[in-house]
Amino acid sequence: MRLEALVKAAADVLFPQHLKCHCCNRESVVNSYGVCADCESKLKSVPALPNLRDIDGFDAGLLYTEPARRALVSFKFNGAVYKKEFLAHFMAIPPEWSADCIVPVPLSENRLKQRGYNQSEVLAEAVSEKCALPVRTDLLARVMETEKQSLMTREQRLKNLKGAFLASKECRGLSIVLVDDIKTTGSTLSECAGELKKRGAVRVYALTACCAEEGNTNGYG
Numbered sequence: 722m723r724l725e726a727l728v729k730a731a732a733d734v735l736f737p738q739h740l741k742c743h744c745c746n747r748e749s750v751v752n753s754y755g756v757c758a759d760c761e762s763k764l765k766s767v768p769a770l771p772n773l774r775d776i777d778g779f780d781a782g783l784l785y786t787e788p789a790r791r792a793l794v795s796f797k798f799n800g801a802v803y804k805k806e807f808l809a810h811f812m813a814i815p816p817e818w819s820a821d822c823i824v825p826v827p828l829s830e831n832r833l834k835q836r837g838y839n840q841s842e843v844l845a846e847a848v849s850e851k852c853a854l855p856v857r858t859d860l861l862a863r864v865m866e867t868e869k870q871s872l873m874t875r876e877q878r879l880k881n882l883k884g885a886f887l888a889s890k891e892c893r894g895l896s897i898v899l900v901d902d903i904k905t906t907g908s909t910l911s912e913c914a915g916e917l918k919k920r921g922a923v924r925v926y927a928l929t930a931c932c933a934e935e936g937n938t939n940g941y942g
């Protein structure tokens with residue numbers, strides 16, 4: 722064994738978490754959710770949680786700034802599904818929400834085919850493992866292909882999402898936690914919640930991994 726390999730092997734024994742950081746992708750000693758000390762010190766929680774139309778309670782894990790942004794982008798667009806370990810670490814259902822199930826924000830069939838997975842469903846499953854609430858993907862469907870929302874204003878987003886979701890009558894009487902990867906303007910979450918309530922859901926909460934900074938609507942739905 723060459724010296725270099727020997728040192729690396731010894732380091733792996735001494736630092737079993739000597740892995741790539743979920744945020745900066747550098748090989749480093751990482752914490753329990755896979756992030757190096759430098760990135761950990763830069764993560765920010767959301768300073769003020771906004772009220773959203775048709776949503777009875779909203780909570781988000783991290784502010785959508787670096788280095789969390791980088792991890793979320795690669796989780797969502799580059800197939801790095803394993804980064805759920807990091808993102809879901811910050812997602813918890815507050816004890817005062819009495820919920821029956823978790824519903825991920827659905828993707829259109831086309832986008833699901835392109836991406837191979839629904840990032841919101843991956844996060845919903847990870848949250849479900851922690852709180853033992855079931856994930857229901859049968860309660861809400863995306864029935865209309867929508868334009869990419871990244872460069873749209875709030876008004877354009879609302880128009881773009883009109884009629885995009887269809888809820889099942891099965892949601893009658895249920896308290897639901899909607900899960901999405903990010904809250905930007907909140908229009909996607911509100912549109913889903915409105916549709917679920919139209920079909921009889923009694924309460925709809927929303928939980929996201931990240932929350933865009935006030936005024937920064939450039940990015941996602």
Ligand SMILES: [Zn+2]
Pocket residue numbers: 742743744745746747756757758759760761
């Ligand atoms: Zn890092």
